[in-house]
Amino acid sequence: MRFDSVETGIYPTLVYPPYASTAKRGPTQEPLRIRAAEPVQANIAVSLSLILPHDTDLTRHGQGEPLGEKIVITGRVLDEDGKPVRNSLLEVWQCNSAGRYWHKRDQHDAPLDPNFYGFGKMLTDDDGGYRFVTIKPGPYPWGNHHKAWRPAHIHFSLFGSVYAQRLVTQMYFPSDPLFDHDPIFQSIPDLAARQRLIARFSLEQTVDDKMLGYEFDIVLRGRDATPMGL
Amino acid sequence: MASNITTSQTIGPFPHEAWRWGVDASNALASNVPTVTISGVIRDGNGTPINDGWIEAWLPDAVAAESAQPIPGFRRVPSNDDGAFCIEVSLPTPAAAGKPVLFATIFARGLVKHQFTAVFLEDDSGLAQSEILAQVPAERRATLIARKLGNAQYHWDIWMQSDKETVFFDYA
Numbered sequence: 001m002r003f004d005s006v007e008t009g010i011y012p013t014l015v016y017p018p019y020a021s022t023a024k025r026g027p028t029q030e031p032l033r034i035r036a037a038e039p040v041q042a043n044i045a046v047s048l049s050l051i052l053p054h055d056t057d058l059t060r061h062g063q064g065e066p067l068g069e070k071i072v073i074t075g076r077v078l079d080e081d082g083k084p085v086r087n088s089l090l091e092v093w094q095c096n097s098a099g100r101y102w103h104k105r106d107q108h109d110a111p112l113d114p115n116f117y118g119f120g121k122m123l124t125d126d127d128g129g130y131r132f133v134t135i136k137p138g139p140y141p142w143g144n145h146h147k148a149w150r151p152a153h154i155h156f157s158l159f160g161s162v163y164a165q166r167l168v169t170q171m172y173f174p175s176d177p178l179f180d181h182d183p184i185f186q187s188i189p190d191l192a193a194r195q196r197l198i199a200r201f202s203l204e205q206t207v208d209d210k211m212l213g214y215e216f217d218i219v220l221r222g223r224d225a226t227p228m229g230l
Numbered sequence: 231m232a233s234n235i236t237t238s239q240t241i242g243p244f245p246h247e248a249w250r251w252g253v254d255a256s257n258a259l260a261s262n263v264p265t266v267t268i269s270g271v272i273r274d275g276n277g278t279p280i281n282d283g284w285i286e287a288w289l290p291d292a293v294a295a296e297s298a299q300p301i302p303g304f305r306r307v308p309s310n311d312d313g314a315f316c317i318e319v320s321l322p323t324p325a326a327a328g329k330p331v332l333f334a335t336i337f338a339r340g341l342v343k344h345q346f347t348a349v350f351l352e353d354d355s356g357l358a359q360s361e362i363l364a365q366v367p368a369e370r371r372a373t374l375i376a377r378k379l380g381n382a383q384y385h386w387d388i389w390m391q392s393d394k395e396t397v398f399f400d401y402a
Contacts (some may be wrong), residue, residue, distance in 0.1 A: 003401050007233055012342035021240075021340025023274035025390050031345070031400035034365040038290050039333060039346070039401050044304045050255060080235060093248030101244040105282075113384070119248030155241065157249075163288055164401040166335055168344055170239040187342055188251060193237045194368045 001222040009189035018183035039163040056122045058134040063116025068097025068135040072213040076128040080223045091157040094207025099140030151178035165220040172198045220224040240342040255300040261320040263295040269316040279313020282342030283338035292320035312373045327356025345398040
């Protein structure tokens with residue numbers, strides 16, 4: 001697989017002062033483009049046995065129904081040529097409907113939901129597709145600046161089909177009033193790249209009176225090394 | 231043509247519960263070859279340990295030796311309260327001279343794009359012929375070399391910034 005250079009502005013700015021934690025953590029040197037066979041040809045093999053029965057339904061981890069707005073999120077994982085990325089591990093994690101993570105370091109003054117932990121994982125299907133059921137996460141304050149609140153988001157972690165495709169990102173929801181005030185979202189200079197992190201509401205994916213549907217497609221880096229037709 | 235890739239975002243401070251299965255699946259190593267441990271600290275530009283970072287290690291040459299593992303040749307470790315991490319590495323024989331003993335992927339709150347790097351052992355007889363190291367400016371190669379501490383023990387620190395900044399890769 002071939003990895004073209006990523007145009008300036010598509011990735012967030014590694015040192016972006018409005019997002020305070022980047023100041024001393026973002027590398028200052030350009031990443032060194034190198035040729036190395038294995039990272040673009042091979043990958044980590046995850047056993048199917050590690051995928052557990054309720055990994056794609058985050059509303060079924062407790063004894064009862066979690067609080068909040070039940071939603072279903074579906075989409076396809078593709079490479080830069082538009083080809084499906086098949087049988088590939090995808091992890092998701094998020095806070096609950098009140099904006100609190102199931103994590104000992106999250107001391108946000110909001111309730112934990114005993115029926116919602118907020119994490120799941122799955123493999124893409126033969127069409128590169130994925131689907132999981134969850135609760136819409138709430139916005140939450142995070143102390144980066146005065147009145148700093150994160151837009152509602154779900155974290156995505158993808159392994160792709162070769163090592164160099166690894167990606168961790170965040171999916172947002174349409175029309176969030178916090179976009180203009182969130183330095184994590186704003187750290188992406190390219191406006192189109194930002195917009196691609198916003199899921200699309202889908203009436204088609206909406207399930208009766210049970211849950212609202214959203215679609216979120218993901219394009220991983222990498223193209224087939226051999227041009228079509230050769 | 232404009233790229234249509236999905237951009238990156240930070241993992242934030244709270245992936246631990248979601249990522250725990252991967253930690254569990256790479257702990258309690260079952261390897262049928264000798265191993266060494268590589269330990270170190272991940273630090274920011276001030277030298278302050280990063281206590282909520284993550285390192286994933288991929289050891290393609292160790293996959294066969296770790297076939298009993300749930301994810302052979304893979305480790306996922308969080309940095310601890312002191313920013314420290316420790317990775318046990320299978321070393322198949324014959325050793326693949328000049329190749330990294332592991333490829334590493336670094337994640338952290340405040341790191342908006344994960345970083346790829348690799349680790350070599352300082353007593354690897356093939357370092358001078360390494361195809362990857364040859365592509366790294368000579369003055370920065372030391373950032374990728376784990377120093378031998380003793381029997382089967384090596385030390386490798388990750389620096390996100392400073393004059394010691396680790397070399398991070400973008401694959402072509």
